Amino acid sequence: MEVLQLLVSGVSQGCVYGLIALGFVLIYKATEMVNFAQGEIMMLGAFVAFTFANLLGWPFWMAVIMTLLVMAAFGALTERLILRPMIGEPPFSVLMLTIGMGYVLRAGAGAIWGNEPRTLTTPYSGGIVDLGGVIIGYENIVIIVGTAVLCLVLFLFFRYSRVGIAMQATSQNQLAAYYMGIPVKRIYSLVWALSAGIAATAGILVAPVALVDPLMGFIGIKAFAAAIVGGFGSLPGAILGGIIIGVVEQFAALYLPPGFSETSAYVILLVMLLVRPEGLFATMLQKKV
């Protein structure tokens, strides 16, 4: 019973890591840079949803839709205004830029919404399901189901839609995509919009179980570990990596001395890098230089 209980809460926590990791991977695959502000974008998404749902009192579903739209626009604008001028600069500068962006977002959120933790109220907060002794909160069910639905939508999008295939094409061979008349720069903006939208979804899903505060974006570091465990470059890998880390954390919290839970993500990362450095789902071909 206890094991099942831990498993369920581990999976639901892991889904959140996985969604943020998905954002890392999407941006990395398409544009070959890593956005270290991904966790902060999630935090911003949670605050925007909090503003719409709690401060403005909009109906929850409307707040969710508006949050996704606002955050997608935020992602696209970030790419257009901040990152696109950096095309051609050394990767390290771009990396520093995104880390800096994380600081700015954290400080900005603190200035706007204050540093004390807030709670996002949802129509489903507080309810529980009792499955023969395993008690699952509605919030956790929503996280798991929400992640599954989002993954399905993303799968269909990348498999069947023209823009989704064009995103894959761009990430596989940028120059060839240019030669085919695919507007590569607009694709970059779309990828950023998409991954900001996914991060915002993660923010909305996690907000009812974790508190909304400017520092919640730090779980982005664990999500980064999840992305590497999954094989940085693989979308299913990112989700799976997140779930593994989430589950191990829960078990470590109960069975290991205090403190192990917090470090377990990085222990998994280290072990993974030693045993299978290419990650769970390595992409098949080596990138041509």
Next chain:
Amino acid sequence: MSLLTLSNIETYYGPIMAIHGVSLSVEEGQIAILLGANGAGKTTVLKTISGAMDPQKGKVLFEGQEIQGKDPDEVARMGVAHVPEGREVFPFLTVKENLLMGAFSRRDGEVASDIDMVLDYFPVLKEKAAQQAAFLSGGQQQMLAIGRALMLRPRLMLLDEPSLGLSPRLVSEIAEIIKRLNEEQSVTMLLVEQNARMALDIGDYGFVLEVGRIVMEDTCDRLKDAEDIQEFYLGMKDEGVRGRRRWKQRKTWR
């Protein structure tokens, strides 16, 4: 008016000047060829036309419009399809998806029938339509790259070494296809080749590029007869008395 005109192009790789003032023009309906040794700047000329590289000086005119400095996707949408050196297909997309990407910018409803048309030109690809492009052979990937470019419905196709790494039989097959596309689909071609014999056979008009400069241009028939071309690009120089004697004097294989 020529379909494509380059006037006095100068292109740099960082501080290194790769193209020293190249001017050339390609007439509508032609197969124009660009010959040159390794490092002569052939690929750079094509990249400058398609917008992957910007020239420091000079103009590129396509259908009378200046296109230098534009992004390559914009140039592609104007009707210039670049088939890059080394095929560069999308490895993890299927053959069909690769072809679809060629038609990305098109809004007309004829994409599906164009895919059938392309597959008719390349029957080998038909049976592999659902396979990932990474699993095709080199020759099939080259055909896919040409077919994908054809999906743009281009006015001008830039072909960069389509014979690279292919067997002689495949080379003549590709040459055949290029000629057919030129005649049947009325696509003007600018062909860059190391395989001078193949290029001179199918080409109408040729340019010879040496260290970033055009040193010779003429119709292909006349180029074939030019002494320098025969010697340096076709390897047909008569081994004079001296050459043969030297060979006879050799005592060992090394």
